[in-house]
Amino acid sequence: MADAGRKDFSTKLSEAVTPESQKSTYDKVKEGATDAYDKAASAVTPDNQKSFGQTVSDHVQKGHDDAKASVEADAKTWSESANDVLESGKKAVSEAAEYVTGVVTGAKEGAEHEAKK
Numbered sequence: 001m002a003d004a005g006r007k008d009f010s011t012k013l014s015e016a017v018t019p020e021s022q023k024s025t026y027d028k029v030k031e032g033a034t035d036a037y038d039k040a041a042s043a044v045t046p047d048n049q050k051s052f053g054q055t056v057s058d059h060v061q062k063g064h065d066d067a068k069a070s071v072e073a074d075a076k077t078w079s080e081s082a083n084d085v086l087e088s089g090k091k092a093v094s095e096a097a098e099y100v101t102g103v104v105t106g107a108k109e110g111a112e113h114e115a116k117k
């Protein structure tokens with residue numbers, strides 16, 4: 001099998017459940033490097049050359065990565081939509097303030113004009 005140097009599922013699980021605050025800088029760097037190698041190896045090694053466990057682990061990881069990407073894309077879309085609504089609200093408030101200012105100014109000018117007569 002082509003699993004040499006690959007992380008097995010139990011290692012990935014152990015790394016995932018260990019809080020970041022309990023990991024040394026060395027552990028974090030090592031995990032990042034081995035994760036990158038593992039993803040590359042997963043992508044270039046056909047499933048028929050992997051052990052059953054590694055195949056399952058790779059498919060679980062791909063499902064996780066796809067779901068995470070989807071959630072991040074949805075969050076960006078929601079954020080952009082919320083920002084658009086906020087900007088529309090700001091514009092409406094600004095326009096309302098201008099209208100009220102115009103009405104008040106017009107009323108004041110009208111009153112002053114009538115007072116001069």
